[in-house]
Amino acid sequence: MLGLATVPSQDVTAARSRAIRIRINGVWRDFTVGADLPAPTTLAYLLREKLGLTGLKVSCDEGACGACTVLRDGKAVLSCMVLAVEADGHDILTIEGLPDDDPVVEAFARQCEPGYGTALQCGYCTPGFVMAARALLDENPSPTPAQIKEALSGNICRCGCYSAIAQAVLHASEAIAARGRAR
Amino acid sequence: MRQPFTPRTERAFLGKYRPKIDGRDKARGAALYADDIARERSFPGMLYAKVLRSPYPHARILSLDASEAEKTPGVKAVLTYKDPMIASLKKTNAGWTDGVDTVSFRKMMWGTFRDRCVLGDYACWAGDEVGLALAAESELIAEEALALVRVEWEVLPFVLDPIEAMKPGAPPVHPDIAANNVFPADPFGGGDVFVDKGDVDEGFRRADLVVEGRSVYHNATQNSLDNWCCLVEWVGDSLTVWSNSYATDQTRMHISQMLGLPIHKVRAVSSFVGGQFGRGDTGDQPFFLFTALLAKKAGRPVKFRHTRRESFHDSRQPAIYEAKVGVMRDGTIRAMHCKSVGNAGAYADHTMFALKYAPKEITEVALAHVSDVRFESFGVYTNKLPACMMRGVGNSQFNLIFGLMIDLVAERLGMDPLELCVKNFGHEWESLPDRSLERVLEEGARRIGWKEKRHLPGRGPAFDGVKKRGVGFSCHPAWHAEWQEVRRGKVQVGITLNPDCTVMLKAPSVETGNGSNTCNVLGCAEALGFLDVRVEDIHWSATVDSDQGMKDCVQTDSAVSYLQSEVMAQAARELKDRLRETAAPVFGLEPGELEIEGGRVFPAASPEKGMKVKDLLGSGDLAPISVLMSRSPLAEKTGVPYFANFAEVEVDTGTGRVETLKLVVVNDCGTVMYASGAEAQQVGGQCIGLGEALTEEIIYDRATGIPLNFNWIDYHIPTMADMPDIEPVLLEVWKGGGEYGACGIGEGTVTCTPRAILNAIYNAVGARIDEIPVTPDKILRALGKA
Numbered sequence: 001m002l003g004l005a006t007v008p009s010q011d012v013t014a015a016r017s018r019a020i021r022i023r024i025n026g027v028w029r030d031f032t033v034g035a036d037l038p039a040p041t042t043l044a045y046l047l048r049e050k051l052g053l054t055g056l057k058v059s060c061d062e063g064a065c066g067a068c069t070v071l072r073d074g075k076a077v078l079s080c081m082v083l084a085v086e087a088d089g090h091d092i093l094t095i096e097g098l099p100d101d102d103p104v105v106e107a108f109a110r111q112c113e114p115g116y117g118t119a120l121q122c123g124y125c126t127p128g129f130v131m132a133a134r135a136l137l138d139e140n141p142s143p144t145p146a147q148i149k150e151a152l153s154g155n156i157c158r159c160g161c162y163s164a165i166a167q168a169v170l171h172a173s174e175a176i177a178a179r180g181r182a183r
Numbered sequence: 184m185r186q187p188f189t190p191r192t193e194r195a196f197l198g199k200y201r202p203k204i205d206g207r208d209k210a211r212g213a214a215l216y217a218d219d220i221a222r223e224r225s226f227p228g229m230l231y232a233k234v235l236r237s238p239y240p241h242a243r244i245l246s247l248d249a250s251e252a253e254k255t256p257g258v259k260a261v262l263t264y265k266d267p268m269i270a271s272l273k274k275t276n277a278g279w280t281d282g283v284d285t286v287s288f289r290k291m292m293w294g295t296f297r298d299r300c301v302l303g304d305y306a307c308w309a310g311d312e313v314g315l316a317l318a319a320e321s322e323l324i325a326e327e328a329l330a331l332v333r334v335e336w337e338v339l340p341f342v343l344d345p346i347e348a349m350k351p352g353a354p355p356v357h358p359d360i361a362a363n364n365v366f367p368a369d370p371f372g373g374g375d376v377f378v379d380k381g382d383v384d385e386g387f388r389r390a391d392l393v394v395e396g397r398s399v400y401h402n403a404t405q406n407s408l409d410n411w412c413c414l415v416e417w418v419g420d421s422l423t424v425w426s427n428s429y430a431t432d433q434t435r436m437h438i439s440q441m442l443g444l445p446i447h448k449v450r451a452v453s454s455f456v457g458g459q460f461g462r463g464d465t466g467d468q469p470f471f472l473f474t475a476l477l478a479k480k481a482g483r484p485v486k487f488r489h490t491r492r493e494s495f496h497d498s499r500q501p502a503i504y505e506a507k508v509g510v511m512r513d514g515t516i517r518a519m520h521c522k523s524v525g526n527a528g529a530y531a532d533h534t535m536f537a538l539k540y541a542p543k544e545i546t547e548v549a550l551a552h553v554s555d556v557r558f559e560s561f562g563v564y565t566n567k568l569p570a571c572m573m574r575g576v577g578n579s580q581f582n583l584i585f586g587l588m589i590d591l592v593a594e595r596l597g598m599d600p601l602e603l604c605v606k607n608f609g610h611e612w613e614s615l616p617d618r619s620l621e622r623v624l625e626e627g628a629r630r631i632g633w634k635e636k637r638h639l640p641g642r643g644p645a646f647d648g649v650k651k652r653g654v655g656f657s658c659h660p661a662w663h664a665e666w667q668e669v670r671r672g673k674v675q676v677g678i679t680l681n682p683d684c685t686v687m688l689k690a691p692s693v694e695t696g697n698g699s700n701t702c703n704v705l706g707c708a709e710a711l712g713f714l715d716v717r718v719e720d721i722h723w724s725a726t727v728d729s730d731q732g733m734k735d736c737v738q739t740d741s742a743v744s745y746l747q748s749e750v751m752a753q754a755a756r757e758l759k760d761r762l763r764e765t766a767a768p769v770f771g772l773e774p775g776e777l778e779i780e781g782g783r784v785f786p787a788a789s790p791e792k793g794m795k796v797k798d799l800l801g802s803g804d805l806a807p808i809s810v811l812m813s814r815s816p817l818a819e820k821t822g823v824p825y826f827a828n829f830a831e832v833e834v835d836t837g838t839g840r841v842e843t844l845k846l847v848v849v850n851d852c853g854t855v856m857y858a859s860g861a862e863a864q865q866v867g868g869q870c871i872g873l874g875e876a877l878t879e880e881i882i883y884d885r886a887t888g889i890p891l892n893f894n895w896i897d898y899h900i901p902t903m904a905d906m907p908d909i910e911p912v913l914l915e916v917w918k919g920g921g922e923y924g925a926c927g928i929g930e931g932t933v934t935c936t937p938r939a940i941l942n943a944i945y946n947a948v949g950a951r952i953d954e955i956p957v958t959p960d961k962i963l964r965a966l967g968k969a
Contacts, residue, residue: 040323048222049222050223052222054212054222056212057216057409058218059408059409060491064895065408098211102211106210108210109210111202113185117860117864117865118206118859119206119210120203120206120209120210121863121864122409122456122696123205123209123210124216124408124457124696125408126212127210127212149903150904157867158900160866160867160868161866162902162906164863
């Protein structure tokens with residue numbers, strides 16, 4: 001993954017216009033990199049400011065908190081650390097692209113059992129956690145608590161709901177398994 | 184399955200384990216925060232503001248040339264310190280109120296310390312907003328234009344350490360207010376000695392044993408993920424500000440007073456806020472003002488948002504405490520003397536609240552049975568970033584010394600520190616022992632395994648050859664009972680009953696994450712039990728808009744969980760009376776002859792002759808029935824509940840690394856309003872508490888005075904990998920006044936964590952480290968290994 005380099009202004013204005021295509025939540029979208037979309041535009045900025053997909057949050061804008069996590073070709077990436085041009089030709093899934101009955105969303109929303117609290121308080125980090133958990137469960141549908149901890153330790157929840165988040169991921173894993181059995 | 188809490192009184196809606204009412208919207212990313220509402224797509228033509236920040240900790244602008252910035256294509260408005268719009272603004276403070284009440288400029292709490300200029304020429308810390316702000320078509324253009332501003336600085340000598348700042352010859356930060364950097368006495372905080380009860384010198388002479396201790400609290404910072412932002416739009420001479428302020432009524436008052444606008448020309452709107460934790464004191468911050476003035480000058484909406492790095496703009500107040508306790512052989516504490524120096528940083532704000540008001544409250548409610556007490560404090564200006572509120576104000580700093588003295592005294596007496604607390608601490612209206620404190624400590628001790636795991640300091644077994652374990656605790660009186668909220672003024676709620684028996688709830692309070700919106704909806708359902716209302720029948724708004732004409736109940740003191748519900752209970756009784764009046768002519772009876780229960784209205788004398796309230800309302804004129812209630816919190820002094828944290832740690836004596844194995848968080852809540860929410864606060868608070876204890880600290884370069892770690896790579900916030908097993912314990916022992924008699928717990932869940940961990944470290948290794956954060960180098964030094 002590339003960091004967002006500081007691009008001198010003359011390069012920005014001189015950037016040649018270039019057409020890019022990104023598949024966002026299942027729909028191919030065309031953009032022209034140039035005056036309207038300066039080359040240093042991050043994927044996070046494009047999604048939030050240009051497309052109104054505000055579920056992901058930009059908090060640190062330097063890859064330290066995970067609030068902007070989206071899936072690129074099924075893998076969790078920090079959209080503040082991906083340039084829009086780097087997403088050219090790729091498949092991007094934001095939280096808005098999850099189905100209404102997504103088991104991870106449901107598990108985060110409903111988490112409340114005694115001893116852990118809720119999986120979210122202010123909710124600002126939550127879409128990032130949900131997407132990181134989604135990527136984990138797609139790869140490993142029955143993670144152990146240690147695997148959950150490892151997969152989600154790149155995300156910050158300042159409200160501190162970590163133990164309930166881990167519970168929610170376990171419950172989501174159970175729900176996915178139950179749906180699998182039901183099919 | 185963990186052990187659930189058992190309510191003292193079973194209720195239909197309150198005190199339950201259930202999902203948050205906004206859980207689904209937050210989990211699917213549909214909850215809208217200020218930065219989501221105020222974006223390019225919603226406000227075409229919107230500009231972005233950026234502000235000049237001082238690169239020096241102490242400097243004055245000699246001259247400023249903005250001509251290149253003004254010529255930059257895309258720059259639409261520039262304001263400098265010389266512009267009459269800016270230069271005419273009054274000197275202010277970011278501590279107008281402690282958030283509970285709305286106050287004017289004249290009545291601000293810390294009026295003695297009006298030390299902030301809005302975009303002045305004088306910088307007091309490296310990062311201070313000075314000299315110039317501009318608005319441009321994009322953030323990129325604004326940043327580039329800012330880089331073209333040429334400033335000639337007079338670089339002044341600076342001071343970071345408060346003890347150095349107090350010495351003669353130290354560079355004065357605000358000489359007009361504090362010639363030697365030491366704050367003068369003020370009407371609210373009082374003099375340097377602000378508690379002097381009995382005769383403390385005589386108390387020490389009579390004591391069998393005198394014990395002394397010291398603790399140092401460094402500056403952690405709030406770190407809300409939702410960086411502070413605002414968008415201002417003018418229509419004619421009226422201004423609307425969308426922001427993630429947690430106090431809309433005070434935001435409106437601040438802007439109205441500072442810009443000289445009548446209140447009805449200012450509209451303040453807040454929606455969901457991504458964490459508050461005390462940032463920016465009460466929000467009376469200059470950025471609202473220069474954003475408003477840029478929008479006026481440009482004639483377009485202007486948005487200003489802090490970057491994450493800029494969001495390191497205030498912190499918990501660092502404090503050095505020294506204490507002396509005189510005790511009798513039987514464990515009776517006779518005398519206590521505390522002296523503290525608080526590092527206010529560049530601006531005073533709520534410094535004196537942290538140093539004086541909070542500790543003074545503790546002498547009333549916990550040290551009432553100690554005969555001789557003296558507290559003295561010195562607030563000191565330095566060139567660090569301003570410091571003040573952070574999930575509490577002064578309480579954590581005081582607990583760090585309080586819990587140390589308990590541990591030290593108990594050790595010298597050969598007594599269990601839990602026993603020492605129960606023997607001595609209680610409030611002024613009842614005799615000892617305090618039942619709340621007793622139960623809180625019993626429960627915490629049982630859950631951590633106090634008796635089995637505690638050993639003589641450093642004498643426990645070793646694990647893996649070099650690791651030592653220990654347990655510790657700390658306790659504190661809560662400061663969130665209803666009587667402690669009387670300065671808040673009126674708490675307002677509105678309940679409107681629609682003709683189909685659904686409900687419009689107005690309980691304005693900005694949702695910062697602590698679950699008070701869930702508490703309010705549950706409180707409303709509980710109060711309207713006679714209508715058989717379900718939670719899903721109640722409409723609540725996630726948006727707090729000052730145009731509603733109601734004062735929002737500000738998210739301070741963690742008290743919104745119950746304050747508005749208490750008023751709702753009263754409003755519901757009035758609604759019932761209004762329904763009886765509506766029904767009286769239908770039944771041909773007097774209102775007093777009617778009863779309402781289970782959604783039915785019926786004659787008390789013949790219940791079978793009733794009708795559904797829904798049918799009653801549906802048959803009338805279909806006008807909703809509204810009740811608006813405005814009431815002050817109850818002032819009756821009902822004592823205070825206690826809380827405590829217990830910790831078990833493992834210290835690697837080879838590397839100095841501390842791992843927290845378990846935390847038990849015990850709160851006596853009076854009444855648990857929403858069990859899952861309360862436990863979320865108890866568990867969640869440990870992210871801040873543990874961070875402050877072990878990793879979180881702003882580090883300055885001593886040579887230049889520049890802070891070095893304003894980012895989340897070098898400033899380490901605990902993540903899932905760092906967190907121990909946390910056991911939340913809710914109790915209902917104490918009870919306050921009113922319908923529920925609850926108290927807030929959110930701030931307090933953090934207060935005792937650092938001290939509990941530090942005492943556990945001492946129990947583990949037998950060496951004390953009394954400065955937080957306890958980093959490995961401090962452990963190794965204490966063990967004589969570095």
